Amino acid sequence: MDKTEEFVELRPLLFSIAYRMLGSVSEAEDAVQETWLRYDATAVRPVSAKAFLSTTVTRISIDVLRSARVRREAYVGPWLPEPLLDDPYEDPARAAELADSLSIAALLLLERLSPLERSVFVLREVFAFDFEDVAAAVGRTQAACRQLLVRARRHMEDGRPRFEADREERDELARRFFDAMAQGDLEGLQSLLSADVQLVGDGGGRAPQLPRAVAGAENVARLLAAAHLPMARTGITCTPCRINGQPGALFRDRDGNVLRTFALDVLDGQVHMIRSVINPDKLTHLGPVADAWAVDREVRQARRRPV
CATH class of the missing domain: 1.20.140.160 (PhyR, sigma-like (SL) domain)
Structure with missing residues (x-):
């Protein structure tokens, strides 16, 4: 050789x-x-x-x-x-x-x-x-x-992180989570989140990002459920997949460009942590990257439209 x-x-x-x-x-x-x-x-x-x-x-x-x-x-x-x-x-x-x-x-x-x-x-x-x-x-x-x-x-x-031992159970809970998110199902989301769940975002100053982590099942569920309508109106898609060996999803804009990733920590039948990467510098290996600022402006406009 x-x-x-x-x-x-x-x-x-x-x-x-x-x-x-x-x-x-x-x-x-x-x-x-x-x-x-x-x-x-x-x-x-x-x-x-x-x-x-x-x-x-x-x-x-x-x-x-x-x-x-x-x-x-x-x-x-x-x-x-x-x-x-x-x-x-x-x-x-x-x-x-x-x-x-x-x-x-x-x-x-x-x-x-x-x-x-x-x-x-x-x-x-x-x-x-x-x-x-x-x-x-x-x-x-x-x-x-x-x-x-x-x-x-x-x-x-x-x-040391702990995860749901059964991979199929983790994947099934993640499927239900992303289905509830896609439907804007506030109660469904909240039932899948632990009381102390956190949502953390990484934009690195290169994309719109949360000013701080969002904590608590009610707060996180409201934030995610509220994203349903703007996502639908702006053509953002969510494809469940494995992120770093754990349940997650890849979000793309209407042109198929990578917008962000979600990675879930699942334990005892609930989501305990959601980590989102939207910094475009960290997504280029996944394919063409979306203009996150432009998508954010479009999402904000979509939120202001009457239902």
Whole structure:
């Protein structure tokens, strides 16, 4: 197998590592591309392509993560990871575990970790690398990596996300949720929301966004139900799908351009969290992006029209 074939075979794993490290599709893709360039430039073939490539993408991601933290401190409003529809790394035996590690809730928890803690946690806990390879990837001793993992686990356990165990039940509740939203069914929506549900939006100052999180079943239900008529009048469509391994939806304008995503956290038969990404910079990998400001103006006009 030549270098190109080795890289293509391992690319899904490399992207999955980088995305969980960075929470950004575009930055993960850049890290994977830089990994290929370094691999292609090596004069001597490494004994293990997987070890070399995983180490390289991890170290690149650590460097990117350190600079990204400075940018995120100046981010306008809540910061959410870039939504991902499909994880290219498939392992049927660990599908549920990998999906939970991909969730927006899990990625936000990873933001609490230092770059080294995050890399050790991702490699060891998510992808089951042995400590020898983890240590080589982050440039620390195995003993140091074990300590980093202990600290990372402690931080993660403090807020580890819980989800409905049955995937079919999660999907069924999400279907009912989006049906109620499409019909403007206030009571139906409220019955599906937990009392302390929150709706959080990420516009990054690049699109219309909520000034703050909306909390409480009644408030969230009223906001979502009120969106029914303007959405219908302006041709906005909502297509349920999986966002970061969890139930969600993709919203498009009348021309089919991506407007926003919704991701739901479902537990005990209710929606506990709704996270919406409308920042166009975070949606370009999903297809042509809508002009959110223009859509917002149209929606506002639609609200003023008599029924």
